[in-house]
Amino acid sequence: MSRIESDLRTLVSIPSVTGDEAACQDHVAEWLSDRGLRVERIETDPTSLMSDPAFPGFEMPRTRLPVVAGHLDTGHPGPRVILVGHVDVVPPGNAAAWSRPAFEPWVEDGRLYGRGACDMKGGLVAAVEAVRRVIEEGGHLVGEVIILAVPSEEDGGAGSLSAIRAGYTGDACVITEPTGLEIVVAHAGAITFTLEVPGKAAHASMRREGVSALEHLQYLNAALSDDERARNQAETHPLMRAIGLPYPTIIGQVEGGSWASTVMDRVVAHGRYGVRLGQECDGAAEELRSVVTEAWKAHPFLADRPVGFRVWGARFDSASIDPDHELPIGLAAAFEAVTGRDTGRVGVPYGADMRLFINEGNTPTVMFGPGDVRVAHAADEYVRLDEVEACAATLARWLNEVCAG
Secondary structure, rough: OOOHHHHHHHHOOOOOOOOHHHHHHHHHHHHHOOOOOEEEEEEEOOOHOOOOOOOOOOOOOOOOOEEEEEEOOOOOOOOOOEEEEEOOOOOOOOOOHOOOOOOOOOEEEEEEEEEEEEEEEHHHHHHHHHHHHHHHOOOOOOOOOEEEEEEOOOOOOOHHHHHHHOOOOOOEEOOOOOOOOOOOOOEOOOEEEEEEEEOOOOEEEHHHHHEHHHHHHHHHHHHHHHHHHHHHHOOOHHHHHHHHHOOOEEEEHHHHHHHOOOOOOOOEEEEEEEOOOOOOHHHHHHHHHHHHHHHHHHOOOOHHOOOOEEEEEEOOOOOEEEOOOHHHHHHHHHHHHHHOOOOOEEEEEEOOHHHHHHOHHHHHHHHOOOOOOOOOOOOOOEEHHHHHHHHHHHHHHHHHHHHHH
């Protein structure tokens, strides 16, 4: 069994659902120390972080926010380079949908399966393996290389923000999110919203005496669909246009009704709204509020019964870096040298911690890592071991070039 497979099996077998990452971080701290890195642990009080102007929100209850940093100190002045991976994972969901238990990793056809294998423990293992190879090669390096393992990425990025506030910024940063080994130089953002939609209750046999809140939700969803179409058609950035739907809007949860034979008098819907490139969450929230308000004011029933609207939870601003910046150029050259292949510089439609390092940490940042985001959060999530290996080899070569003495 390879080192990469062994390390990834161990990491995936430690449940670290968002809000409960401490046990995994204890292992990561020991793991980094065993690999010759100086380890620092950061514990930020989650409540105090909420007063930070850039606080990105929580969606899971937590009492701890444990960050682990492993330092490779060369002792010589030079660039400060950070490799970032998050240890938190989403819940496994329906156990029956998995071929095997989600936290008992298995390998088939070169793929390692398990919750978090793709998003993004495979990327964290690649980062650690890269630094380990750099140490083993014993070249003359300058500057400092840091591996940063953070919690709370899945519900906003509070872990990365706490690390940034503790001084973890640098000259270059690579976040090893699952990008299929493409280099992400631009990403959209997202906000979470709730609609409280009124109706009028009536006995089912007298349905026409009532007014269904569910039908009103359908009306509002149509307005959201029109808005989604207009926002995406208006995008001009070529990397975002290439995605096809860079700023999706969805309603992902619906709650309503009190009795099977009663017309619904209230529906509560929770959804996700895309934040456009160059836009902050507050601007997206105002756009969304305007769409919802305009729709209910134009409706004969809702005009006198306003729809409740709020934005809550995780806040993902958008971010980008110049595709011709030395960071993506150098990383792409290292990838080609290792694999003999080109890799794209792309935009993606989801939010990520990249925007915190760029916007709050003033650190040039890209995302580059193993795995296909389409299997992230899904049952039988997996990452290809050869992609983890290619990522590790690329990062090792890039670090040796960036930090060459």
